[in-house]
Amino acid sequence: MYAVLALIVGVAVGLLVHPTVPEWLAPYLPIAVVAALDAVFGGLRAKLDNIFDAKVFVVSFVANVLVAAFIVFLGDQLGVGTQLSTAVVVVLGIRIFGNAAAIRRHIFKA
Amino acid sequence: MTDAPVGPDPQPPTRTRWSGGGAHVLIAALCALLGFAVVLQVQRTAAGDTLAAARPDDLVQILDELQRREDDLNSEIAGLQESLGRLQRSGDSSEEALAEAQRQSAALGILTGTVPATGPGVSIVIADPDGRVPPEVLLDAIQELRNAGAEAFQVGPVRIGVDSAFTGSGGAVVLDGRALTAPYTITAVGDPPTLAAALAIPGGVLDTVRRAGGTMDVTQSDRVTVDALRQPREPLYARPAQ
Numbered sequence: 001m002y003a004v005l006a007l008i009v010g011v012a013v014g015l016l017v018h019p020t021v022p023e024w025l026a027p028y029l030p031i032a033v034v035a036a037l038d039a040v041f042g043g044l045r046a047k048l049d050n051i052f053d054a055k056v057f058v059v060s061f062v063a064n065v066l067v068a069a070f071i072v073f074l075g076d077q078l079g080v081g082t083q084l085s086t087a088v089v090v091v092l093g094i095r096i097f098g099n100a101a102a103i104r105r106h107i108f109k110a
Numbered sequence: 111m112t113d114a115p116v117g118p119d120p121q122p123p124t125r126t127r128w129s130g131g132g133a134h135v136l137i138a139a140l141c142a143l144l145g146f147a148v149v150l151q152v153q154r155t156a157a158g159d160t161l162a163a164a165r166p167d168d169l170v171q172i173l174d175e176l177q178r179r180e181d182d183l184n185s186e187i188a189g190l191q192e193s194l195g196r197l198q199r200s201g202d203s204s205e206e207a208l209a210e211a212q213r214q215s216a217a218l219g220i221l222t223g224t225v226p227a228t229g230p231g232v233s234i235v236i237a238d239p240d241g242r243v244p245p246e247v248l249l250d251a252i253q254e255l256r257n258a259g260a261e262a263f264q265v266g267p268v269r270i271g272v273d274s275a276f277t278g279s280g281g282a283v284v285l286d287g288r289a290l291t292a293p294y295t296i297t298a299v300g301d302p303p304t305l306a307a308a309l310a311i312p313g314g315v316l317d318t319v320r321r322a323g324g325t326m327d328v329t330q331s332d333r334v335t336v337d338a339l340r341q342p343r344e345p346l347y348a349r350p351a352q
Contacts, residue, residue, distance in 0.1 A: 002134060002137075002138050003137055003138060003141045004141070005138070006137075006138035006139070006141040006142040006145070007141040007142065007144060007145040008145065009142050009145070010141065010142035010143060010144060010145025010146040010147075010148075010149070011145040011146070011148065011149050012145075013142070013145075013146055014145065014146040014147075014148070014149025014150055014153070015149055018153070019150060021150055021151075021154055026154070027165060029147060029150065029151050029154070030151050032147060033144070033147045033148055033151050036140070036143075036144045036147065037144070037148075040141065040144060043137075054133035054134075054136070054137060055133070057137060057140075058133070058136050058137065058140065061140050062140075076165060076167075079167060081165045081167060082165065082167060082168055
């Protein structure tokens with residue numbers, strides 16, 4: 001529950017502060033967000049499965065974000081940044097859908 | 111990097127150690143960061159300033175696309191300008207053709223008597239008190255005028271055309287089916303002195319009229335008007351060759 005509150009606080013801070021994204025971060029931000037969303041959905045599913053581990057969540061969150069950013073960075077260096085970004089988004093999207101399906105089964109039993 | 115939150119304690123991570131308040135704070139911070147980042151990205155996307163953050167590859171692709179489109183549009187412009195020029199040229203030439211056709215139509219109209227004609231010329235009045243001037247005299251007068259370069263004539267109310275014919279007899283001259291009454295008035299467009307001289311040659315029209323007991327007055331004028339018209343005749347059989 002505090003996680004949801006923190007999420008809301010983050011959104012509110014973002015809305016109030018109107019920060020500007022640094023140039024070097026701009027290409028990685030969308031991918032990082034998607035990766036973090038994947039971690040959050042995974043954590044939510046684990047919570048519902050009663051196997052939630054704070055360490056796993058934190059590590060997976062940070063690792064997801066870093067790996068996603070690294071893949072995009074690598075793709076940019078290799079000249080296939082757009083394609084790799086698409087690939088990362090697709091894979092993460094599939095995972096998010098899978099987790100969302102598990103969560104749905106838990107909540108609605110369907 | 112994953113070691114960072116572990117802290118100074120290198121113990122194997124256990125559930126108990128991670129379930130403390132620190133872990134909660136960490137998770138809350140990460141969630142807050144996620145919300146913050148989401149808002150950041152959404153705002154950035156909504157601002158439409160995506161080009162500034164786009165990758166060089168994408169920019170090159172977009173630039174290529176734009177240049178291709180520009181090329182397409184340029185060639186389209188060139189094609190349209192070419193067709194515009196073509197249409198303007200053909201418009202000019204058709205205008206010229208129209209003017210030429212109108213000139214020809216005017217010339218032919220004067221020749222065939224379908225349009226009024228005006229210009230320098232002579233007015234001739236042939237009085238025939240005895241009724242003895244025959245149609246041949248009027249025909250001679252027309253022939254002489256034509257030889258002298260007259261370009262349009264009318265006798266009384268009748269325009270002379272290519273198929274005009276004097277018939278009847280002295281005192282009852284008929285021109286193209288219309289009876290003429292003396293005095294006969296002939297109007298001719300041409301060079302006035304030449305026309306007058308042509309009628310006055312010895313043994314010519316003037317003498318003939320006098321012999322028949324009539325008189326002839328020739329008035330030279332800078333401007334006479336031949337305004338009697340003939341109906342244009344559609345040829346029944348003849349068609350333009352070619």
